[in-house]
Amino acid sequence: MKLADPPMPETSGRRRRKDARPSEIAAAALAVFAEKGFAAARLEDVAARAGVAKGTVYLYFSTKEALFEAVVRDAFRPLLDGVGRARMDTSTSCADQLRGVLTIVYRELVATERRQIMRLLIAEAERFPDLVSFYHREIVSRGRGLLAAILADGVARGEFRDGPAVRQPEVVIGPAIMAAVWKLVFEPVEPLDLDRYAAAHLDLVMAGLSAREEAPPQVRGSARHAPRSRRAT
């Protein structure tokens, strides 16, 4: 496109509009979808919010489904490489790495309007299986990989206790997801103090993972007598 364009920047007035339109429309569409859901969102509202006529939407998106998919796909784009880069330097303790990851989740997902994407994904999951696959591949499995690596490393270093939670890293971020859901549903009724909540989450998880010198808890019948490989400090 832009390659081999020696003389002038081709973005003149009219042209600049054309380049800007798709993202303008996408932003408007995201707002409307988040507010109304897919089925109840009206294309005319999207157009109006973007400051264009309804026909213009169809210049850039062939159908309502296509618009929805494009919008929801791109909503996490800015975070995608962030997740990739998130492999922090291994010099810090695993506990701190874990703290860092959870803090990012709270700051970038739970606390921002991006959680509306979660609502859309939950609501329309079975109408848009491709979208679900995309998110699973690009976000969820990567995130879990990162988490699993940190936990495994923590066990290897003797920071963390080996146990079922290490092999089920989802458990560790579960409370954060619940916080996002809570804010999506109950925020008007009973708002959630995210700082306090996140602190409690961190506290519980750290205490639950950390390897104690005193190994065996009196937790009876935990159905899991795995060898606590406590690589003592």
Next chain:
Amino acid sequence: MKLADPPMPETSGRRRRKDARPSEIAAAALAVFAEKGFAAARLEDVAARAGVAKGTVYLYFSTKEALFEAVVRDAFRPLLDGVGRARMDTSTSCADQLRGVLTIVYRELVATERRQIMRLLIAEAERFPDLVSFYHREIVSRGRGLLAAILADGVARGEFRDGPAVRQPEVVIGPAIMAAVWKLVFEPVEPLDLDRYAAAHLDLVMAGLSAREEAPPQVRGSARHAPRSRRAT
């Protein structure tokens, strides 16, 4: 009505139908709403699934919104008193009480189709604020009260460590909510082994709460920097 009706039981064949209809329609509506969402669900589908004509639905529910609210409200009715009764006898240890509550959540919410109610509530939360208030009042705040009581009792008995998580009981069930969401969204892509997951959840929570020995008052998450073996796997 029924008073002063000496001769015969008035529930004859025709009458019995009238009594049965609302719940039949409600059951059908729940299925259709769960499958399609509120906006995309068609009243004719509901009627067909209930084995009646469309007009019949309007004999019992004045509008589509009313039908939705009635259906979603009643979906948890059978569990309501269950939650109330769930104040287990205080003879068992608080750890066991907590285990019991979480097990019930997994068995009655996460593992059953009832989690579809969660999807509906999340998806339509801002279109039905009354419904949200209802659930918050009848289910969520009761459940949290129960949890908080168990945790506080556990602290008093010296079973649990006092800490921020005790004052934020939501954190403790967070992973279960996440499991429900996971199954709602990613089940077709990557199914979740609920037993393994629940075991990991229990393990993490019990370890995170249990008071070890004399418990250093505030661990502040073992920020030990011990880069003893910086080798990754």
Next chain:
DNA sequence: CGGGTTAGTGACCGGTTGGTCAGTCAAAAG
């Protein structure tokens, strides 16, 4: 300036669907 290009428009169409209501008919009443 004028002809050509193209982003943008909005009236319109057709299918869908929430909601209505005049009518049907089985059972209860007499």
Next chain:
DNA sequence: CTTTTGACTGACCAACCGGTCACTAACCCG
């Protein structure tokens, strides 16, 4: 048997909305 009741029906209506397309006008270039 006839009459009355009321649960149930489904054709119908009107509004709504996704998608189309003939048209407009802003812009570019010679």
